[in-house]
Amino acid sequence: MxxxxxxxxxxxxxxxxxxxxxxxxxxxxxxxxxxxxEQDVVDKLKAKFKDFKIEVFLPNIELFEKLAEGQDPKVMLxxxxxxxxxxTMLFGLEAGEAFVVRNVANFVHPYEGQHVAHENAAVxxxxxxxVTVMDxxxxxxxxxxxxxGIKALMTRDDFTTDLVGNWVKVGLPAKExxxxxxxxxxxxxxxxxxxxxxxxxxLKNLLTYPYVKERVKGGGLHIHGMHYNLRHGRLTSWDIxxx
Amino acid sequence: xxxxxxxxxxxxxxxxxxxxxxxxxxxxNPDxxxEQGVVDKLKAKFKDFKIEVFLANRELFEKLAEGQEPKVMLxxxxxxxxxxTMLFGLEPGEAFVVRNVANFVHPYEGQVHNAAVxxxxxxxVTAMDxxxxxxxxxxxxxGINALMELDDFTTGLVANWVKVGLPAKExxxxxxxxxxxxxxxxxxxxxxxxxxLKNLLTYPYVKERVKGGGLHIHGMHYNLRHGRLTSWDIxxx
Numbered sequence: 001m002x003x004x005x006x007x008x009x010x011x012x013x014x015x016x017x018x019x020x021x022x023x024x025x026x027x028x029x030x031x032x033x034x035x036x037x038e039q040d041v042v043d044k045l046k047a048k049f050k051d052f053k054i055e056v057f058l059p060n061i062e063l064f065e066k067l068a069e070g071q072d073p074k075v076m077l078x079x080x081x082x083x084x085x086x087x088t089m090l091f092g093l094e095a096g097e098a099f100v101v102r103n104v105a106n107f108v109h110p111y112e113g114q115h116v117a118h119e120n121a122a123v124x125x126x127x128x129x130x131v132t133v134m135d136x137x138x139x140x141x142x143x144x145x146x147x148x149g150i151k152a153l154m155t156r157d158d159f160t161t162d163l164v165g166n167w168v169k170v171g172l173p174a175k176e177x178x179x180x181x182x183x184x185x186x187x188x189x190x191x192x193x194x195x196x197x198x199x200x201x202x203l204k205n206l207l208t209y210p211y212v213k214e215r216v217k218g219g220g221l222h223i224h225g226m227h228y229n230l231r232h233g234r235l236t237s238w239d240i241x242x243x
Numbered sequence: 244x245x246x247x248x249x250x251x252x253x254x255x256x257x258x259x260x261x262x263x264x265x266x267x268x269x270x271x272n273p274d275x276x277x278e279q280g281v282v283d284k285l286k287a288k289f290k291d292f293k294i295e296v297f298l299a300n301r302e303l304f305e306k307l308a309e310g311q312e313p314k315v316m317l318x319x320x321x322x323x324x325x326x327x328t329m330l331f332g333l334e335p336g337e338a339f340v341v342r343n344v345a346n347f348v349h350p351y352e353g354q355v356h357n358a359a360v361x362x363x364x365x366x367x368v369t370a371m372d373x374x375x376x377x378x379x380x381x382x383x384x385x386g387i388n389a390l391m392e393l394d395d396f397t398t399g400l401v402a403n404w405v406k407v408g409l410p411a412k413e414x415x416x417x418x419x420x421x422x423x424x425x426x427x428x429x430x431x432x433x434x435x436x437x438x439x440l441k442n443l444l445t446y447p448y449v450k451e452r453v454k455g456g457g458l459h460i461h462g463m464h465y466n467l468r469h470g471r472l473t474s475w476d477i478x479x480x
């Protein structure tokens with residue numbers, strides 16, 4: 001079924017009525033920034049891309065040519081959207097080393113079968129691709145301190161009012177466990193424990209994917225949790241194994 | 244919620260346990276006997292980060308621990324060759340980053356409990372007041388390739404996820420039927436970015452802020468074979 005509308009010239013339109021494309025720019029080693037531009041934030045991205053081209057891409061052209069033929073990463077990281085938690089920064093990721101999924105509070109929801117409505121299949125599509133098509137060997141879920149998604153989980157009572165609430169409520173078992181086992185701890189300490197237990201909830205949910213469970217059982221796939229304390233610059237890491 | 248035999252609430256499923264708990268900081272000593280090459284490397288690199296970046300920029304990281312205030316959100320692909328920190332030299336605190344298969348944004352309507360991208364957009368725009376959203380597509384994208392190869396019988400989560408890009412596929416097939424498949428895929432990668440930008444505008448608070456001039460939306464396409472970036476803005480006429 002075609003969902004395209006057409007413009008007045010009869011061509012299929014992607015953009016909604018009233019919007020247009022402007023400021024098309026090609027950035028490579030010859031890029032000259034427009035001095036009259038006032039788009040500081042995005043101008044910086046372009047300027048930094050030029051730096052990447054000159055300082056990283058061109059000096060490693062053989063690697064990038066090889067990668068252009070295909071990628072073969074062995075690990076997938078699932079991390080938070082938090083601006084302080086870029087996995088390339090934390091783990092010195094090289095181009096081609098890891099698939100990276102990033103969402104609010106690095107959650108994985110339970111597998112719901114093959115016919116999930118498309119907007120809900122974000123993480124699932126990545127897991128399916130990485131595990132069944134690309135045969136990765138490790139999945140790491142990386143949580144972190146000062147996570148606003150986990151804070152929302154711990155502070156709210158109603159999770160149905162908005163998209164963030166609906167998204168983080170998958171972590172309720174972590175909240176319940178922390179509140180049940182550690183009622184005497186301060187809220188901040190409970191928050192910290194919840195960030196780690198929520199990683200375990202996501203790891204448990206990873207195991208609801210039949211092909212994940214099967215490969216973990218067979219020893220061809222390993223799952224791990226990590227927690228980055230961004231105040232102290234400390235990483236805690238653990239593995240989930242079959243008993 | 245199930246409980247273990249000692250009546251403590253259990254998170255992990257029956258038959259699984261936690262092992263190999265390790266703390267990594269500047270004093271970390273890798274275990275010489277470990278055979279977990281791939282993950283060991285992540286830990287070793289974190290130690291490098293702690294020493295070379297974190298401790299060398301103490302003030303910045305202390306400030307960031309008090310809170311983040313990024314002005315831009317990037318929506319990029321999970322592809323291992325397209326790390327936005329590498330491409331754009333991102334500093335900690337500079338940008339929210341969402342990563343999913345083929346950097347798609349789905350329409351606002353109908354999202355409920357499992358709206359990964361929606362939750363991120365809602366948070367970044369309404370709670371954190373970002374000023375720019377950039378959707379970054381790229382060449383050799385497996386998700387766009389899957390979209391171009393989809394037929395009525397393709398099933399699975401990847402197929403379900405990329406179907407949102409069908410308008411891009413239809414446009415390319417209609418306007419450029421004579422082009423070889425590879426060139427059609429290449430055009431589709433860029434049109435699919437525009438589909439996502441259009442879908443961004445279906446979020447009421449995005450549309451409102453773009454109209455008011457407080458939020459700007461952009462598309463980018465990274466050609467990973469040639470090391471070239473194309474960038475464009477979407478504006479109201």
